[in-house]
Amino acid sequence: MIGAIVANAVIIGINTFTLDGWVSGVLMRLDWIFVTIFVIELVVRFAADGLDPRRFFRSSWNTFDFLVVAVCFIPGVSTSATALRVIRLLRVSRLLRIMPDSRVLLRGLRRAAGPALSLAALTVLLCYLYAVVGWMAFRDHGNADIPGYFDNIGEAMLTMFELLTLEGWNQTLHDLRQVSPFAVPYVISFLLIGTYIVVNLVVGIVINSLDEAYKERDHERALEYMATGGERAGVEATINELRTVLDRLEAQLGTAVQADEPLIISGDGPDAVETTGAQNHQPSRNGSQLAAGETAAVELPRAEVADG
CATH class of the missing domain: 1.20.120.350 (Voltage-gated potassium channels. Chain C)
Known part of the structure; x- marks a missing residue:
């Protein structure tokens, strides 16, 4: 497709x-x-x-x-x-x-829409305030060579938008300085507030929203795995337990062969496999039943171990 x-x-x-x-x-x-x-x-x-x-x-x-x-x-x-x-x-x-991950990206952008719109409204308000101040300070420059950056509120808002995008801000500052020395703090303060603070806040909001969206995706996958993978997890746990028993059995078989001792395999759990020395080896009780509390054991003589 x-x-x-x-x-x-x-x-x-x-x-x-x-x-x-x-x-x-x-x-x-x-x-x-x-x-x-x-x-x-x-x-x-x-x-x-x-x-x-x-x-x-x-x-x-x-x-x-x-x-x-x-x-x-x-x-x-x-x-x-x-x-x-x-x-x-x-x-x-x-x-x-x-x-891949397009849904997560769209979800993150949707999360960021609310805070970003609020920040955009504050940015428009900031541009409007600076536009009115610029109209009062630079409208009557009396120089035909300088463009009418602040002839009316529309031109002033357009000038603020151009400064916000850093498009030709140095030329704008050069022209406004010929009208008033107030142009330097005016333009630089707007650039610092509008560009380096407001724009970076928007980027931070988007990145934080994307991070939350990815965490939500990972949480949904974890819940889905827990709902559908319970049986698989049980099988994996059983396999790991059997591997542990086999590893211990192989290690103890090697130890019994080297020490010329019988091997006693007792119990039914992974921790119940143990090797006993000759001093711990006891003969059978002539077929009688083991006393209560004693562990059933199977003795593997050295000869049988070697044959195996």
Whole structure:
């Protein structure tokens, strides 16, 4: 599906050139082939959701893909070249759904939207205050060679926006200094507040929101693993326990062979495997049952160990 979307994007780029009539016809047929592929994809995903419309449209990505494909079949749209170009461009944006971590990025940007809008409002207020001060200080410069940076509130706000983007701020400062020495603290203070503080705060808000989105993603994955991986975790724990028992048994077998001692394997847990020396070896009780509290043991003579 990624290949189909990328190929569709390539065709959109080819359509920007001046082409012969037959080439345009071929590209139009290819475009409808891609539409057919996208329709089949939607049908398969709808069937995967159990043919349940509520479950299918619960995903915002499914809704977006459905609208992008469905618009192609609206009467009048297929005959409009501009509308078709817009629809084709929207198909390319479907790559966002397939790109890795795109959902996390969009979730982070959505988290940052609220604080960023509040900070944007403060930035507009700051520009307005500085624009009014600049209008009062620099409007009557009487120099035809200096542009009208502060002739009215509109020009003043545009000047503040240019300073905020650091576009030509040094030329603006040079021109305003010819009008008033107040230009130096005026421009520099606005640059420090507007650029190095406000803009960096926006960057910090976005980075913090993305960090929270990634943590939320990791938490969801952990919950999903705990919900679906409990049985697997139990099997892995059992395998690890058996490996521990086998490692201890191999080590004690080697020790018993080197020391010429019988090996006593007792108990039923990983910590119950132990090697006893000759002084701890006791003969059997002529077939009688072991006393209460004693551990059942299996004696492996040295000869049997060697044969093994």
